[in-house]
Amino acid sequence: MTSPRIVPRLRAAEPGWFARADVVIIGSGVAGLTAAIQARQSGLSVMIVTKSVVNDGSTRWAQGGIAAALDPDDSPDAHWKDTVVAGAGLCDPDAVRILVSEGPDAIRRLIARGARFDTTDDGEIALTREGGHHRDRIAHAGGDATGAEISRALVDAVANDSGIELIEHALVLDLLQDATGAAQGVTLHVMGEGQRDGVGAVLAPAVILATGGIGQVFSQSTNPRVATGDGIALALRAGAVVADVEFVQFHPTVLYVGPNAEGQQPLISEAVRGEGAVLVHDDGNRIMQGVHPLADLAPRDVVAKAIMRHMMTSKVPHVWLDARAIGDEWPVRFPSIFESLAQHGIDPRTALIPVAPAQHYHSGGVRTDLYGRTSVPGLFACGEVACTGVHGANRLASNSLLEGLVFAERIGAVLAAGLPERRPFVARTATSRVLDDELRLMLQYAMTEGVGVLRSRESILRTLKVLEPIADSDLDITACTETWELTNLHAVSTALALGALTREETRGSHWREDFPESRSEWLKRVCLRADRDGVLSISFETVPQVPNMKEVL
Ligand code: SIN
Numbered sequence: 378m379t380s381p382r383i384v385p386r387l388r389a390a391e392p393g394w395f396a397r398a399d400v401v402i403i404g405s406g407v408a409g410l411t412a413a414i415q416a417r418q419s420g421l422s423v424m425i426v427t428k429s430v431v432n433d434g435s436t437r438w439a440q441g442g443i444a445a446a447l448d449p450d451d452s453p454d455a456h457w458k459d460t461v462v463a464g465a466g467l468c469d470p471d472a473v474r475i476l477v478s479e480g481p482d483a484i485r486r487l488i489a490r491g492a493r494f495d496t497t498d499d500g501e502i503a504l505t506r507e508g509g510h511h512r513d514r515i516a517h518a519g520g521d522a523t524g525a526e527i528s529r530a531l532v533d534a535v536a537n538d539s540g541i542e543l544i545e546h547a548l549v550l551d552l553l554q555d556a557t558g559a560a561q562g563v564t565l566h567v568m569g570e571g572q573r574d575g576v577g578a579v580l581a582p583a584v585i586l587a588t589g590g591i592g593q594v595f596s597q598s599t600n601p602r603v604a605t606g607d608g609i610a611l612a613l614r615a616g617a618v619v620a621d622v623e624f625v626q627f628h629p630t631v632l633y634v635g636p637n638a639e640g641q642q643p644l645i646s647e648a649v650r651g652e653g654a655v656l657v658h659d660d661g662n663r664i665m666q667g668v669h670p671l672a673d674l675a676p677r678d679v680v681a682k683a684i685m686r687h688m689m690t691s692k693v694p695h696v697w698l699d700a701r702a703i704g705d706e707w708p709v710r711f712p713s714i715f716e717s718l719a720q721h722g723i724d725p726r727t728a729l730i731p732v733a734p735a736q737h738y739h740s741g742g743v744r745t746d747l748y749g750r751t752s753v754p755g756l757f758a759c760g761e762v763a764c765t766g767v768h769g770a771n772r773l774a775s776n777s778l779l780e781g782l783v784f785a786e787r788i789g790a791v792l793a794a795g796l797p798e799r800r801p802f803v804a805r806t807a808t809s810r811v812l813d814d815e816l817r818l819m820l821q822y823a824m825t826e827g828v829g830v831l832r833s834r835e836s837i838l839r840t841l842k843v844l845e846p847i848a849d850s851d852l853d854i855t856a857c858t859e860t861w862e863l864t865n866l867h868a869v870s871t872a873l874a875l876g877a878l879t880r881e882e883t884r885g886s887h888w889r890e891d892f893p894e895s896r897s898e899w900l901k902r903v904c905l906r907a908d909r910d911g912v913l914s915i916s917f918e919t920v921p922q923v924p925n926m927k928e929v930l
Contacts, residue, residue, distance in 0.1 A: 383868035385807035385911035394577040398424035401581040406436035408760025408781035409587030410531035415789020435589040439524025440646035442517035444775035445480040453477040463509040463676040464769025465885040472766040483782040492530035506651040507774035509676035521711040552615035553802035560584040560755030561802040582797040586758040596825040598736040599644040606869035608762035612743040618752040621741030623876035628737035629680040633695035654700035681734040697729040740768035749788035755797040759785040770885020814859035833890040
């Protein structure tokens with residue numbers, strides 16, 4: 378096999394306009410907006426660049442909620458244990474400690490900024506349970522519209538700040554770097570009709586990636602259309618290290634709408650199981666009973682694997698979620714899911730729900746330290762695009778909004794201590810190209826088939842064989858949103874496939890048919906980096922192990 382490679386730089390017109398800010402943030406979900414608010418507290422000027430409209434990222438779609446030890450009977454310690462157990466040996470224990478101990482106050486600050494969580498009759502925050510948690514610790518809003526409420530509160534908080542400029546309908550292209558390689562801004566393409574139209578550049582000595590997920594790499598995902606891995610692809614082209622990219626979480630209960638479904642699929646929140654729903658076979662028998670002590674609320678990878686095993690052995694396209702026990706509470710507790718099921722002709726009070734696993738979350742991403750700093754000076758990452766080390770091999774349910782909040786705040790602390798130096802950027806000489814968007818379906822199909830839930834050396838190599846010629850598909854292809862996106866999808870897919878090929882074991886959400894066990898020599902992170910020609914190289918990072926892990930378990 379030749380070394381997998383990605384396009385080293387996107388082909389695009391020279392910038393036709395320039396703007397300046399202290400900090401440019403790419404993405405407007407919970408992580409991006411929180412980072413913006415924090416940077417403003419230090420008096421910095423902020424520009425937020427977002428691909429669609431401000432609330433159109435993954436945050437808005439988050440249903441279940443946000444996890445934190447908010448109950449007096451709960452503790453950050455208990456949350457820490459559940460997180461590292463779900464992460465299957467690859468969580469960074471210090472990063473998790475930060476997440477769980479700073480999380481509760483970060484949520485209180487979110488509430489102070491206007492987010493309204495559901496409360497009990499006593500006025501306390503109502504808490505529910507999801508997979509892998511041994512306690513009720515998931516705060517939710519609007520029943521099952523937690524992300525939408527958090528997004529609303531943060532959008533309101535930034536809207537009236539004249540120190541924050543928002544550029545919508547703007548696809549980020551590449552990082553601008555100075556002679557030392559440090560970040561000095563980004564190039565971007567704006568689909569507008571105003572002054573800032575077409576390709577331009579935002580010059581800023583601090584660049585924060587908060588671009589969210591990679592769902593469109595696969596044929597079916599719960600992620601919105603905009604989730605094309607733009608942040609990871611940009612970081613790779615800029616020479617940044619990415620890590621844990623092989624760990625892709627497949628959500629066990631995504632509504633099955635038919636064999637040819639493509640793109641964003643309706644999620645049935647794990648909180649539905651938290652309120653008593655159970656997974657059953659065609660014959661009505663429980664799937665998860667006897668498989669794990671937490672049964673239907675086992676960590677997500679355990680449930681997804683049990684479902685996939687059943688689907689493969691019984692040759693059925695889906696299993697069933699029996700949520701009839703929720704009864705008349707359905708429209709009140711889960712109004713958005715109830716509505717989405719109604720659109721598919723399903724009344725969950727009386728009927729079973731057909732579900733199957735689909736791509737949901739990327740646990741890996743651009744490697745950062747505990748303050749969101751990547752390996753490229755001046756380039757930060759937070760939220761799903763980042764690999765802080767908190768998720769390890771499998772993210773614990775509802776830790777993602779929390780991670781976005783906590784680590785965005787920590788980037789704010791770095792910026793408060795001093796902005797990186799502003800220096801002129803230098804033109805990059807790397808070959809620039811774009812790839813043919815006609816190949817998008819082929820790429821998604823190859824990734825789903827070869828690097829999806831179940832993988833083997835053979836299946837991954839098959840996928841890499843499809844990806845390799847796609848890298849050469851630039852001929853007279855027009856540079857435009859679709860071809861830039863496909864070039865990004867190709868970069869992410871290639872890195873993901875290489876990471877999955879490298880990790881010869883089964884751990885967390887990485888399931889290798891040919892290496893069905895976890896192996897102690899793989900208690901390390903797979904890190905990838907692209908050279909100036911886009912050729913990917915592999916290195917390994919030691920993962921600090923939790924002392925007395927057996928006692929934790
Ligand atoms: C869900 O509501 O099931 C998704 C929550 C998550 O991904 O953390």
